[in-house]
Amino acid sequence: MSDNAHDISLEQAKELVTLLEDGKQQQANQLLEDVYNRRNDKLFTSVGQLTRDLHEALQDFQVDPRIVQMTQDDLPDAQNRLLYVIEKTEDAANRTMDAVEACLPLADDMHHRVEKVMPAWNRLMSNDIQLNEFKSLCHEVDDVLKRCGENMPQVHGLMTEVLMAQDFQDITGQVIRRVIQLVEDVEKNLIELLKIFGKEEERRNAEKAGPAPKKDAAHAEGPIIDADQRDDVVGGQDEVDDLLSSLGF
Amino acid sequence: MDKNMKILVVDDFSTMRRIIKNLLRDLGFTNIQEADDGNTALPMLQNGDFDFVVTDWNMPGMQGIDLLREIRKDDNLAHLPVLMVTAEAKREQIIMAAQAGVNGYIVKPFTAVTLKEKLDKIFERIS
Numbered sequence: 001m002s003d004n005a006h007d008i009s010l011e012q013a014k015e016l017v018t019l020l021e022d023g024k025q026q027q028a029n030q031l032l033e034d035v036y037n038r039r040n041d042k043l044f045t046s047v048g049q050l051t052r053d054l055h056e057a058l059q060d061f062q063v064d065p066r067i068v069q070m071t072q073d074d075l076p077d078a079q080n081r082l083l084y085v086i087e088k089t090e091d092a093a094n095r096t097m098d099a100v101e102a103c104l105p106l107a108d109d110m111h112h113r114v115e116k117v118m119p120a121w122n123r124l125m126s127n128d129i130q131l132n133e134f135k136s137l138c139h140e141v142d143d144v145l146k147r148c149g150e151n152m153p154q155v156h157g158l159m160t161e162v163l164m165a166q167d168f169q170d171i172t173g174q175v176i177r178r179v180i181q182l183v184e185d186v187e188k189n190l191i192e193l194l195k196i197f198g199k200e201e202e203r204r205n206a207e208k209a210g211p212a213p214k215k216d217a218a219h220a221e222g223p224i225i226d227a228d229q230r231d232d233v234v235g236g237q238d239e240v241d242d243l244l245s246s247l248g249f
Numbered sequence: 250m251d252k253n254m255k256i257l258v259v260d261d262f263s264t265m266r267r268i269i270k271n272l273l274r275d276l277g278f279t280n281i282q283e284a285d286d287g288n289t290a291l292p293m294l295q296n297g298d299f300d301f302v303v304t305d306w307n308m309p310g311m312q313g314i315d316l317l318r319e320i321r322k323d324d325n326l327a328h329l330p331v332l333m334v335t336a337e338a339k340r341e342q343i344i345m346a347a348q349a350g351v352n353g354y355i356v357k358p359f360t361a362v363t364l365k366e367k368l369d370k371i372f373e374r375i376s
Contacts, residue, residue, distance in 0.1 A: 022275070079328060090262075090263070090264055090343045091332055093264035093267075094263075094267075096263060097264070097267055097268070097271065100271075101271065104321070162255065173252070189367060192269050205314065217341040217342055218315075218341065218342070220306055220307030220312060220337055221269050221307075221337060221339065222307055222336060222337075223336040224339075227338065232339050232340055233339050233340065234336045234338045234339075234340060234343065234356065236376065237354065237355065237356055237359065237363050240338075240343055240355070240356050243340060243343055244343065244347060245355060247347050
């Protein structure tokens with residue numbers, strides 16, 4: 001839409017022609033210049049308005065002094081906290097596996113020893129044993145009992161270690177909760193930022209908006225935390241198996 | 250199934266490699282090596298006489314799906330059975346892995362029973 005106040009009017013044009021026809025060149029030039037300047041004024045006013053808007057927007061945005069602290073301190077701090085979570089959980093997993101790996105041979109050892117005495121033991125229980133076999137069975141059972149007495153406190157200690165390794169949950173839970181709080185704060189500030197600067201951007205995006213770019217399926221998404229709300233993911237191994245067998249697997 | 254077969258376990262998390270190694274050991278497999286992504290795994294496979302690969306999908310460097318494709322492209326490795334053990338659970342991805350020639354697909358979290366089942370199935374089909 002043209003702004004009539006700044007456009008050249010028919011009257012002005014006629015006046016210009018009259019001046020030129022009358023040979024009043026200087027006055028004609030002056031009239032043309034006036035019209036031109038009025039148009040320029042409009043441009044200057046617009047730029048001035050934009051500058052004022054931008055300035056005010058920046059002033060408004062600085063109302064939250066935490067934004068600086070967030071970028072300088074809180075976000076790097078959050079990164080460190082999350083790294084700490086990885087460290088703690090890895091440590092706990094390794095402590096647990098250390099203990100389990102130490103337990104398994106003890107369990108295997110007991111199992112083998114018991115298996116070894118079982119045939120003679122079964123014969124004893126069914127009153128079908130020779131005296132010399134009975135004597136050697138006694139020694140073997142004695143051995144099993146002694147070994148059991150030694151191993152079980154060790155297993156108990158290792159199990160306690162597994163139990164204690166779970167203490168990461170409390171610590172990492174607290175750390176993650178703090179990071180969630182920070183993400184919320186950052187989100188709030190980003191929304192404010194978008195409110196101030198985003199209107200123009202929104203309009204431009206709306207103009208060129210096409211379908212959202214399709215994500216590369218090979219791109220790993222990591223663990224799905226909302227499988228029950230999505231229909232593009234499987235809900236467990238059974239569904240994987242069904243899908244694969246439907247493909248002829 | 251040859252319990253002495255040489256297995257490569259590929260996962261960027263050492264704890265997951267350790268879990269898989271323990272489960273495989275429980276099933277009687279002891280000849281197991283580890284790699285932390287496709288870029289480390291591929292030269293190991295090319296230079297070593299591996300019989301079986303267990304790989305994650307989501308890894309920095311070369312992802313599991315790309316490792317699988319590299320394996321199928323390489324004449325010397327193309328026959329190698331590959332089991333994917335991953336948290337990636339999109340149908341599209343499972344289909345993609347199947348098309349790339351995966352031999353089995355396990356979604357995390359998984360159980361020892363599932364691992365045994367898939368191993369049995371893979372080697373039953375091969376033999």
